[in-house]
Amino acid sequence: MSSIESRFHEWLHESQNDSSIDIRDDAAYYPNSNHPISLSAKDLFVEDLHFRRSYWSYEDIGYKACLRSISDLYAMDGKPEHILLGISHTKKQDLEELKKITTGVRQCCIDYNCKLVGGDTNENGSRLFLSVTALGGTELPILQSTAKEGDTIYFCGELALPFLSLHHLENSIDLPRGLEIKDFFRPLLPISSFESFKNRYPVNALTDVTDGLIEELTRIGQKSKVSSTVDFEKIVSFTNLSHLRIAKDLGLPLTEVLLKGGEEYGFLFTSPHYVEDFTHCYPIGSIRDRTLLNEVILPDQGPKDFSSF
Numbered sequence: 001m002s003s004i005e006s007r008f009h010e011w012l013h014e015s016q017n018d019s020s021i022d023i024r025d026d027a028a029y030y031p032n033s034n035h036p037i038s039l040s041a042k043d044l045f046v047e048d049l050h051f052r053r054s055y056w057s058y059e060d061i062g063y064k065a066c067l068r069s070i071s072d073l074y075a076m077d078g079k080p081e082h083i084l085l086g087i088s089h090t091k092k093q094d095l096e097e098l099k100k101i102t103t104g105v106r107q108c109c110i111d112y113n114c115k116l117v118g119g120d121t122n123e124n125g126s127r128l129f130l131s132v133t134a135l136g137g138t139e140l141p142i143l144q145s146t147a148k149e150g151d152t153i154y155f156c157g158e159l160a161l162p163f164l165s166l167h168h169l170e171n172s173i174d175l176p177r178g179l180e181i182k183d184f185f186r187p188l189l190p191i192s193s194f195e196s197f198k199n200r201y202p203v204n205a206l207t208d209v210t211d212g213l214i215e216e217l218t219r220i221g222q223k224s225k226v227s228s229t230v231d232f233e234k235i236v237s238f239t240n241l242s243h244l245r246i247a248k249d250l251g252l253p254l255t256e257v258l259l260k261g262g263e264e265y266g267f268l269f270t271s272p273h274y275v276e277d278f279t280h281c282y283p284i285g286s287i288r289d290r291t292l293l294n295e296v297i298l299p300d301q302g303p304k305d306f307s308s309f
Contacts, residue, residue, distance in 0.1 A: 035137020062104025157266020
């Protein structure tokens with residue numbers, strides 16, 4: 001262990017505000033969960049693949065890295081309790097910058113009511129990357145593989161903003177009015193909206209949307225052995241109007257912005273109930289027999305296969 005790593009670990013311990021947690025041993029130990037089913041999720045967050053330090057703060061890097069794993073637990077109807085953080089840093093990062101990353105992770109933990117309990121650090125010669133493991137539990141997990149023929153497909157969250165934010169950041173374009181860049185770096189998971197729906201109606205299948213609607217629907221279809229049909233006009237109808245105008249002004253195809261964007265951090269789920277107007281949970285299509293093609297219905301063009309996008 002290098003000097004910076006040992007100093008960083010000592011700082012982590014000294015700044016830990018929960019005496020029941022000790023992060024200095026080979027493994028983290030903490031009070032046991034009361035959930036019937038334990039959940040764990042690990043995500044990697046890699047420089048120049050998931051983020052660029054030219055426009056990311058170290059605090060935002062830590063926050064988003066943590067959120068990725070937390071989102072995976074909520075995507076199985078679980079709740080996070082503990083976080084493990086791994087940082088592989090270069091010689092360019094000093095102790096203060098590792099502290100800033102951890103500050104972002106801890107803020108994410110505060111926002112989602114869980115605790116950073118341990119992890120590891122090492123030095124590499126090329127790029128910064130983070131590995132975050134979220135540990136938690138659930139009463140009963142909701143899977144991607146349990147969508148049923150006849151289900152309605154719902155999206156809960158915000159489309160367009162992540163795609164547009166990244167487009168502006170990558171191309172060094174001034175951000176237009178109506179685009180809140182903080183919502184890209186620190187998106188808010190739509191937990192209350194989804195839980196309100198789930199408390200009133202059954203949910204058969206669930207996942208979070210981080211790779212675009214088409215990609216996530218394809219996964220649900222493959223795992224549930226079903227196909228999907230999506231109404232593009234319905235998706236457009238609930239998208240923020242200012243974001244639609246920005247996309248139009250930039251000449252960006254709406255199908256790409258809304259169907260393939262990525263980094264949405266919303267929830268995609270299916271239910272046997274059709275509800276037209278439920279707060280921030282929007283019906284966008286239906287689950288069909290697996291022998292049919294996955295289709296998006298476009299206005300004036302009719303159905304197009306997912307592979308067209």
